[in-house]
Amino acid sequence: MLWxxxxxxxxxxxxxxxxxxxxxxxxxxxxSIISRKQLFVxxxxxxxxxxxxxxxxxLAGESGSGKTTTGRLILRLAxxxxxxxxxxxxxxxxxxxxxLKQFRQKIQMVFQxxxxxxxxxxxxFDIVAEPLRIRGNIDPQGIEKKVHKTLEDxxxxxxxxxIERLPHELSGGQRxxxxxxxxxxxxxxxxxxxxxxxxxxxxxxxxxxxxxxxLKEKLNVAFLYITHDLALARHTCDKIAVMYLGKIMETxxxxxxxxxxxxxxxxxxxEAVPMPDPESTRIEVRIKGEIxxxxxxxxxxxxxxxxxxxxxxxxxxxxxxxxxxxxxxxVACHLHAEPSRAKDATSTRxxxx
Amino acid sequence: MTxxxxxxxxxxxxxxxxxxxxxxxxxxxxxEKIMPLLEVQGLKTYFRVKRGLVKAVDNVSFEVERGEAMxxxxxxxxxxxxxxxxxxxxLPSNGAIRAGKIMFKGSDLINLTEYEMRTQIRWKGISIxxxxxxxxxxxxxxxxxxIVEAIQLHEHDVSKEEADKRVEMLFExxxxxxxxxxxxxxxxxxxxxxxxxxxxxxxxxxxxxxxDEPGTALDVIVTAQVLKLLKELRQKLNLSMIMVxxxxxxxxxxxxxxxxxxxxxxxxxxxxxxxxxxPLHPYTKGLMEAFPGIKAARTRMTSIPGSPPxxxxxxxxxxxxxxxxxxxxxxxxxxxxxTDIGKKHxxxxxxxx
Numbered sequence: 001m002l003w004x005x006x007x008x009x010x011x012x013x014x015x016x017x018x019x020x021x022x023x024x025x026x027x028x029x030x031x032s033i034i035s036r037k038q039l040f041v042x043x044x045x046x047x048x049x050x051x052x053x054x055x056x057x058x059l060a061g062e063s064g065s066g067k068t069t070t071g072r073l074i075l076r077l078a079x080x081x082x083x084x085x086x087x088x089x090x091x092x093x094x095x096x097x098x099x100l101k102q103f104r105q106k107i108q109m110v111f112q113x114x115x116x117x118x119x120x121x122x123x124x125f126d127i128v129a130e131p132l133r134i135r136g137n138i139d140p141q142g143i144e145k146k147v148h149k150t151l152e153d154x155x156x157x158x159x160x161x162x163i164e165r166l167p168h169e170l171s172g173g174q175r176x177x178x179x180x181x182x183x184x185x186x187x188x189x190x191x192x193x194x195x196x197x198x199x200x201x202x203x204x205x206x207x208x209x210x211x212x213x214x215l216k217e218k219l220n221v222a223f224l225y226i227t228h229d230l231a232l233a234r235h236t237c238d239k240i241a242v243m244y245l246g247k248i249m250e251t252x253x254x255x256x257x258x259x260x261x262x263x264x265x266x267x268x269x270x271e272a273v274p275m276p277d278p279e280s281t282r283i284e285v286r287i288k289g290e291i292x293x294x295x296x297x298x299x300x301x302x303x304x305x306x307x308x309x310x311x312x313x314x315x316x317x318x319x320x321x322x323x324x325x326x327x328x329x330x331v332a333c334h335l336h337a338e339p340s341r342a343k344d345a346t347s348t349r350x351x352x353x
Numbered sequence: 354m355t356x357x358x359x360x361x362x363x364x365x366x367x368x369x370x371x372x373x374x375x376x377x378x379x380x381x382x383x384x385e386k387i388m389p390l391l392e393v394q395g396l397k398t399y400f401r402v403k404r405g406l407v408k409a410v411d412n413v414s415f416e417v418e419r420g421e422a423m424x425x426x427x428x429x430x431x432x433x434x435x436x437x438x439x440x441x442x443x444l445p446s447n448g449a450i451r452a453g454k455i456m457f458k459g460s461d462l463i464n465l466t467e468y469e470m471r472t473q474i475r476w477k478g479i480s481i482x483x484x485x486x487x488x489x490x491x492x493x494x495x496x497x498x499x500i501v502e503a504i505q506l507h508e509h510d511v512s513k514e515e516a517d518k519r520v521e522m523l524f525e526x527x528x529x530x531x532x533x534x535x536x537x538x539x540x541x542x543x544x545x546x547x548x549x550x551x552x553x554x555x556x557x558x559x560x561x562x563x564x565d566e567p568g569t570a571l572d573v574i575v576t577a578q579v580l581k582l583l584k585e586l587r588q589k590l591n592l593s594m595i596m597v598x599x600x601x602x603x604x605x606x607x608x609x610x611x612x613x614x615x616x617x618x619x620x621x622x623x624x625x626x627x628x629x630x631x632p633l634h635p636y637t638k639g640l641m642e643a644f645p646g647i648k649a650a651r652t653r654m655t656s657i658p659g660s661p662p663x664x665x666x667x668x669x670x671x672x673x674x675x676x677x678x679x680x681x682x683x684x685x686x687x688x689x690x691x692t693d694i695g696k697k698h699x700x701x702x703x704x705x706x
Contacts, residue, residue, distance in 0.1 A: 062573065063572055171659070173656075201660070202599050202640065202643050205654075206642075209654060213653075228573065230573070230647055231645055231647040232654075234647055234651070255651075258647065258648070271577075272574045273647045274602035276641065276646055277602075280606065285578050285581055290542045290545075290572070291572070
C-alpha cells in the first residue's frame with residue numbers, strides 16, 4: 001500500500017480463525033485395540049490472529065508450543081484440522097492445489113538453516129531466479145533484471161559480484177540474505193520467517209533482522225517471525241503473540257507485551273531471558289518443570305500445572321478466553337477475565353515495582 | 354509428615370556430608386602465593402587437516418581460582434570448545450597440544466601419561482558436561498545405572514550399592530526425584546536429562562567442572578533453571594567452573610571472570626563486571642551490542658560486519674582487523690599483545706595500548 005489514510009484501517013494480509021492442527025499419534029496394533037480412542041498431538045489448538053500489511057508479527061514460545069506448525073499451516077504446507085485461513089479476505093483453507101499456486105506467489109517462506117536450504121550446486125543467480133522460472137511468463141532479460149533488483153533489495157551489492165557464486169562461497173549472513181531474496185522475487189505480501197537467525201553466528205544475527213525491518217518499511221511486506229528468543233523479538237517485531245501448547249496466551253503490540261505483560265507465562269518467559277549485565281539480580285525462576293505433552297494437554301487453562309499465580313479450581317476446569325484488556329492487547333488468563341480484576345492485577349504489579 | 358521431614362533432614366545432612374570437600378588447608382607460608390586451581394599458560398592446540406594446520410587455540414593463558422566460575426565466550430569456531438578438550442586431553446586424533454602448560458593443582462597435565470589422566474584427573478579432578486549433553490545418555494540403559502558405571506569406572510573400591518546410594522544423593526542435589534533413577538533416558542524431559550548429566554559430572558567429586566554450552570538445545574525457562582542450578586552447586590560445593598558459551602548474557606549471569614575469544618586467541622580478559630561495564634576491545638563491544646537486553650530501549654540492532662576468520666589462513670597481525678571499524682595501519686602489521694592495563698584487565702588491541 002503506497003498511501004495510507006489517517007483513519008483508514010490497515011489492510012489485513014493474513015487472518016487466521018480458530019486454526020487447529022491435530023496430528024494423529026501412530027499406535028501399534030495391540031495398543032489400538034486396548035485404547036479405543038485415537039490419540040492426537042494437539043500441535044495448534046484453536047488460535048486466531050491477523051497480520052496487517054507491512055508489519056512484523058512475532059510468534060514466540062518454547063519448543064513444542066506450535067509456532068512452526070502455525071507457520072506451515074498458513075502456507076498450506078500442512079493441512080489444517082479445523083479453522084480457516086484468509087488471504088486478503090479470500091478463504092484459502094480449502095482451495096485446490098492448482099489455485100493455491102497463485103496464493104503461494106504472494107505467501108513465501110524463509111527457512112531456518114541457510115546452510116541446508118540452498119542447493120549447493122546452483123549459483124546464486126539460479127537460486128533467486130528459480131521461482132520466476134517456475135511461475136513462467138517472463139523473458140530472460142526480465143529474469144535478469146528482477147534478480148539484480150532483488151539482490152539489491154537484500155543488500156547483496158553489487159549484484160554482479162554475487163550472481164555467479166555458489167552458496168559455499170558466502171558467509172552465513174549472506175546465505176540467509178539469499179534465502180530472503182529467493183522469497184522476495186515473486187513480490188510477496190507475506191513472508192513466514194521460521195527462526196531465520198538461530199543458525200547464524202551471534203555477531204551477524206542483527207544484520208538479517210535489520211534487513212527484515214528494512215524490507216518491511218521499503219516494500220511493505222508483512223512477516224510472520226517465528227522465534228524462541230524474546231529479546232530479539234522485542235527489537236524486531238511490531239506485534240507479538242506468546243504461544244503455549246498450541247494456544248495463544250497473550251498477544252498485542254510488542255512494547256505492551258514486554259513491559260506490561262499480563263499473563264503469568266509471559267512474565268515468566270521474560271524473567272527467564274538472561275540479562276547481559278553481571279549485576280542484574282534476576283528474579284527467581286518461578287516456574288518449575290517443563291512444557292507438558294501436547295498429546296494430553298492439561299484441562300482448563302493449559303498453563304495451570306506450572307502457573308505461579310494459580311487462583312483455584314477455575315484454572316483447572318475452565319479454559320480462559322482470549323479477552324481484550326487494552327487496545328489490541330489480548331490475554332487468556334482468569335486473573336484478567338473480568339476488567340475490574342485486570343485493573344487490580346496491573347495496579348498491584350505496578351505498585352510492587 | 355514428621356517422618357518425611359526427618360527423612361529429608363537426614364538426607365540433606367548426608368548430601369552435605371558426602372560433598373563437603375575435606376578442608377584442604379593450604380597453609381600458605383608468609384609471602385608465598387596460593388596457586389590457582391587451574392592455570393593455563395601459552396596453550397597452543399592445532400589441528401592437522403588436508404589443507405594445512407588449523408590454529409584453533411593459539412597462545413592462550415588464563416587461570417581459574419578455587420570456587421570461581423570463568424566464562425569463555427566467543428563465536429562458533431573461535432576455539433572455546435578446543436580449550437576445554439585440551440584441558441581434559443580428549444582431543445580428536447588429528448589435534449595436538451603444541452605448546453604451553455596446563456597446571457592443575459600444581460602438576461602439568463600435559464606431562465601426565467594417558468593412564469594418569471584417566472585414573473587421577475578425568476572425573477575425579479576435572480569433569481565436563483558436553484554440549485547437547487542430554488543426547489549423550491545411552492538410550493538402552495537406565496539413567497541411574499549409567500552414573501553407577503561412571504562411578505565404578507573411576508573408583509574401583511566403591512561397591513554397586515554404595516554407588517547407587519551416591520546416585521540417589523546426586524539426583525537430590527541436582528533436583529531430580531531420586532526415584533526416577535531407574536528410568537530410561539527417553540522417559541526424561543530435556544531438562545531432567547541435562548540435570549542427570551550434571552549429576553554424572555559431579556559423581557566423583559571433581560574440583561573443576563567444565564560446562565560446554567549448558568543452555569543450547571534447551572528452552573529459555575529450562576535454561577534459566579539449569580543455570581540457577583549450576584550457580585547454586587558452585588556455591589554449595591565450592592566448585593570451580595569454566596562456562597563455555599556464545600551467549601554473553603549467560604556468562605554475565607553466572608561467572609566472576611570472563612575471557613572473550615576471537616579466532617583462537619583471547620582478546621579481552623578480566624573480571625565479569627569490568628568486561629561488561631567497561632569493555633575495551635572493539636570485538637567485545639560489538640558482541641555486547643549484538644545482544645540487546647530484553648528491556649533495553651528499542652534501537653537498531655548492530656552487527657559486526659564480515660564473518661569469523663578461517664583459522665587455516667588467519668588474517669595477519671591482529672586477527673580482528675578485517676572486521677574492525679577502528680583498524681589502523683599498525684593493526685595489519687603488528688600483532689597486539691594481551692597486556693594488563695591495570696586492575697587485572699587484559700586487552701589485546703593497539704587502540705588501548
